[in-house]
Amino acid sequence: MNDASRPDLQAALASSDLIHDRQVLETAIARMAVAIRNDFAGSVPLFVTVMHGGLPFAGQLALELGALGQDLEFEYLHATRYRGATTGSSTLTWKHRPATSLRGRRVLLVDDIVDEGHTLAAVRDWCREQGAAQIRIAALAVKRHDRCVPGLHADYFGVDVPDRYVYGYGMDFHEQGRALPAIYALRD
Structure with a gap:
């Protein structure tokens, strides 16, 4: 999306x-880090x-875990159903899969939000x-509604958010606003 066709982030903030x-x-x-450290101790x-x-979110969580003495091995993945859109397609697109073997490992998937959970469910699967020997999910936010993939939930989560378009702290508004240090929701 070029700058001319991109919705205005400042206008969105004024309407959020x-x-x-x-x-x-x-x-x-910080609260989540304590629970995760307790579960992964040793x-x-x-x-x-x-x-x-x-x-x-992952950067902040990793630092909190490190401050508590929890060592971690870092990896990342990039899978999307959105490709810059505001609604996801039915097809998962992998942009990067972890290079580290997951066989026999305890895995902590760290994501910004559990909304309907289709992407996270596909990644977990x-x-x-x-x-992987064990897979746990840590999400900064959980959107409260009844449309989540059955059986998918965050084992650790920070905050609830309303069933509205939310952005900030990693979540985007048309590929903008991920670096905002707060979570905003567009007004209905």
């Missing part, structure tokens, strides 16, 4: 509600960031096919 500010999000991430999990949206 602040849902969670940076302090709330950082406090939630092991070095494969910490897999789901790109692009999971990047800001791929991890199972690769022989």
Whole structure:
């Protein structure tokens, strides 16, 4: 999408509600880190960031875990159904798969949000096919509605968000606003 056809981020912010500010999000991430460290104590999990949206959250979560003494092995994947659109297609497109073997590993998938969960479910299933011994999901946000893929949930999550278009802290508004240090929701 070129700059001329891209919706204006400043106009979107003016038409949005602040849902969670940076302090709330950082406090939630610190709380999550304690639970994750307790569950993974004594092991070095494969910490897999789901790109692009999971990047800001994953970085902050990794630092919180490190401060608690939890070692991690880093990896990433990039799979999408959106390709810059606001609704996903039925086809998952892999842009990068982890190079590290998942066989027998404890895997922590780290993503920005669990919305309907189709992408995360496909990624989780791929991890199972690769022989991961355990797969847990950490998500900064969970959108509350009844449309999630059956059986998919975040094992660790920071905040709830409304069933609206949300962006910031990794989540995008037409490929913009991922670096906003808060979560916003467009007004209905």
